[in-house]
Amino acid sequence: MLNYMRAELWKALRRRGFYLMLGVLVLGEWLLALTAWVPAGRSIALHQADLLVDLLPVGLFCALLMADLVFQDQYRHGTLKNELSFGMSRGRIYLGKTLSALLMGLLAAGIVLGCFCGLFLARSGAEWTAALVRIAGYLSCALPLWTGGLGLAVALNFICRRGTTAASVYLLLLVLLPPLFGIGADNMLAGSVGFRILNGLRQVMLAEASGLPEALAWPALIPYMLRNWLIGMGWFWGSAAVGLALFQRQDIA
């Protein structure tokens, strides 16, 4: 398994798209930092750390990119066929790709967040430790959701024949479903069964769960963290189970 992952990581690190994505994200952070630096001379660190809260859903889109990284899009089924004919077990292929994508995601998150901290905490002076703790708190709430999204993206990549279909379905699930559930729930009588079902469905959607109320200190974050870990791991293991089951039965031609 480790050798397989090492091979997958080698492949993924050599794709230009990874560095392009990192570049775009860091550029975006730099632009955002500019907006804080330009008008006022020096902003309070805590406010700037809170900017991160609104940006956390970006990780969900990056999860899609990470899954795409480990699947060489254009020749996907050709390469998969080779791996299978070589004799590798399907479980190992699936888990290997999932874990490789996860590691790439953690690496990317580390780099991007490191730049964020560097850019925003550089001018904070003495308050930077408190800001760092808050950032760590937000991250602990977001990371499980990102992992869940990654699991979903990998599963979709295995299930759909083309990478574009997988990406489109993932984006639809992420962007389209939560507002639809919300609209549906709003139209039900409050407290009725239908309302509860739709509202519940809306709340376990990854994009909705990413929404954190701002300016939360650590103790208040814990319930959100637990909820997000439940939701994220649910999506991750649920999609892994479905994806692996379907992959086992799939006829790779």
Place this chain on the structure above:
Amino acid sequence: MLDYIRAELYKVTHRAYPYVFLLLMLAGETLLAGGWVFTNAHGNRITFASGAGMVVMILSMGLYCTILVGDMVFSDQFRHNTLKNEVSFGLPRGRIYLGKLIVACVTAICLCAVVLIYYLGLCRLVLPGEAGDLETLKAVALAVLAALPLWLGGQALMIALYFLLRSGTAAAIVGVVIFLAVPQVWYVLACTVSDVFWVLHGVMLSTPLDEINTVTAFGPFLAKTAATGAGWFLAATAAGLIGFRRREIS
């Protein structure tokens, strides 16, 4: 050109993709309407006006559907190989590009029409009517009319992205970034740095669709969306054509 379009239309209509998409959309709409019938039977009162009015609220979803329609018309597993065949056959690149663009727009409009007509028809059937229903229907029709140029502009953008980028996934993601993220960036920059960014924010494709609920004077709004959509359509097509012409298809 007509023969090329005919061939592309044949390809599109003989794939499962558009029909699966349509099936899922219609099933979703049926489910939504079914939920309302259920809730109406339990004391709530969702009228045709509320149901039809929902269309106006989710007009920006049409932009995301252009990603799928572009994928339907264009993206194949061997996309670049097929393109290479078409180019080596001697078809001029302009015809290839514009042909696929036209077919994508036609497909998008047809799918959109089916989805909307089914939804409004379903609402008319199952939801209780009121006196002002005709007015509501007119308002919804006008809103869709205003959204149409923006959707077509989005479609042109997606086709350009599919032609220019090697990976279909990358095209889909860039599309979502332009539809969703870039307007937010302009918004933040407008609030914090300079008012110039409001202009940029105003010309993005999703902005008018998000603001449609606040529109009072419809004529100017329609003119604005038509101009914005046309601008994006022309600019994206120009960029796509130029990029495609210079591109080495290997």
